[in-house]
Amino acid sequence: MVSNEVAYNSKIEGEVIVTKADAVVNWIRKHSVWPMPMGLACCAIELMASAASRYDISRFGMEVMRFSPRQSDCMIVAGTVTYKMAEVVRRIYDQMGDPKWVVAMGACASTGGMYRSYAVMQGVDNIVPVDVYVSGCPPRPEALLDAMMKLQDKIGNEPSTSRLLQARNTSMV
Amino acid sequence: MIDKDFIEDLLKKHPYSNVKHQNDCLTLSCPAQQIIDLTTELRDQQTFDLLVDLTAVDQGEAVENRFMVVIHLYSCIHHDYIRIHSDCTDNESPEFPSIHSVYPAANWHEREAFDMFGIVFTGHPNLKRILMWDEYPYFPLRKEFPLAGIDVPLPADDVVEVTQASVEPAPMMGGPFVSSGQGFMSDAEPRAKDESWTEKKEKPV
Numbered sequence: 328m329v330s331n332e333v334a335y336n337s338k339i340e341g342e343v344i345v346t347k348a349d350a351v352v353n354w355i356r357k358h359s360v361w362p363m364p365m366g367l368a369c370c371a372i373e374l375m376a377s378a379a380s381r382y383d384i385s386r387f388g389m390e391v392m393r394f395s396p397r398q399s400d401c402m403i404v405a406g407t408v409t410y411k412m413a414e415v416v417r418r419i420y421d422q423m424g425d426p427k428w429v430v431a432m433g434a435c436a437s438t439g440g441m442y443r444s445y446a447v448m449q450g451v452d453n454i455v456p457v458d459v460y461v462s463g464c465p466p467r468p469e470a471l472l473d474a475m476m477k478l479q480d481k482i483g484n485e486p487s488t489s490r491l492l493q494a495r496n497t498s499m500v
Numbered sequence: 501m502i503d504k505d506f507i508e509d510l511l512k513k514h515p516y517s518n519v520k521h522q523n524d525c526l527t528l529s530c531p532a533q534q535i536i537d538l539t540t541e542l543r544d545q546q547t548f549d550l551l552v553d554l555t556a557v558d559q560g561e562a563v564e565n566r567f568m569v570v571i572h573l574y575s576c577i578h579h580d581y582i583r584i585h586s587d588c589t590d591n592e593s594p595e596f597p598s599i600h601s602v603y604p605a606a607n608w609h610e611r612e613a614f615d616m617f618g619i620v621f622t623g624h625p626n627l628k629r630i631l632m633w634d635e636y637p638y639f640p641l642r643k644e645f646p647l648a649g650i651d652v653p654l655p656a657d658d659v660v661e662v663t664q665a666s667v668e669p670a671p672m673m674g675g676p677f678v679s680s681g682q683g684f685m686s687d688a689e690p691r692a693k694d695e696s697w698t699e700k701k702e703k704p705v
Contacts, residue, residue: 413654413665414655414656414659417656417659418659443648443670443671445640445650445667446640448665454659
């Protein structure tokens with residue numbers, strides 16, 4: 328008898344699934360991104376819109392906005408970062424547990440936007456590492472959702488296991 | 501309420517003040533030393549019970565008294581505005597009597613004027629910066645201060661250590677948008693103005 332089964336067969340393989348550790352870890356991580364809404368200006372209004380029912384960010388598994396950095400792993404910098412606020416943004420970023428990602432939402436957070444002035448930091452990437460930049464002033468909720476899905480793709484391709492082992496080795500030293 | 505009699509009466513009581521103009525609302529000039537006297541009178545006798553705004557103007561170094569404090573008052577009973585212009589005498593370290601005792605609302609306005617222009621409001625209960633951080637060494641709305649800003653270290657040492665970030669002059673290319681205010685509307689449209697060095701124009705040494 329010729330088997331035409333190419334997929335998982337529970338009778339033969341039992342309750343065992345063979346995969347890569349990276350794939351499992353990334354799969355878990357990317358489907359439960361808990362964003363930290365760093366709302367600093369009008370972009371935060373669009374961020375709220377994308378969390379509300381019409382655009383519904385929860386379709387992609389990232390609706391759990393947490394206002395505590397300890398409970399979140401993706402900081403969405405939504406708005407103008409002034410030099411006075413930069414210190415606070417960095418401190419909140421430092422307080423987030425690893426692994427963590429940053430989305431620069433809108434022109435101001437990405438480059439300083441229309442504020443070419445003594446008071447505004449010209450891009451939040453001066454103080455925190457940014458994973459995804461979103462254009463727009465402010466970006467529409469669709470643009471933010473697209474950015475978050477791009478971030479999910481990025482999380483899906485990370486070498487998570489080797490990083491975890493590396494972190495364990497360095498912490499043991 | 502603000503008519504000829506009112507103005508005559510007010511000027512008779514306060515001979516140090518003058519009518520500057522009456523284009524939009526009555527604008528008085530008043531020496532800095534008498535500002536408490538004038539505002540108290542306007543509040544208690546003339547029903548100007550609301551401080552709408554307190555701000556300052558830097559008229560440039562060419563003007564004899566460079567810094568002018570502007571106060572807007574409103575009468576909630578007669579629905580009238582009044583404006584007071586008052587010069588700070590010292591151009592190097594300008595001082596002005598705080599009107600916080602007359603209008604408590606002036607507290608934050610005076611802090612802002614201090615923050616932006618460096619005008620010290622004597623008698624203010626809590627005169628510290630309100631917009632920029634406490635250690636900031638300049639007064640940004642003074643005429644000699646460039647819009648792009650000046651190199652300054654960030655206030656948090658530990659953040660600077662990790663990020664090497666500092667306050668840098670903003671590139672002016674592509675913004676900010678200003679109107680020339682002259683010519684046809686198509687010429688007067690707000691557009692980018694190069695005020696400083698850009699990617700194309702080298703930073704002047």
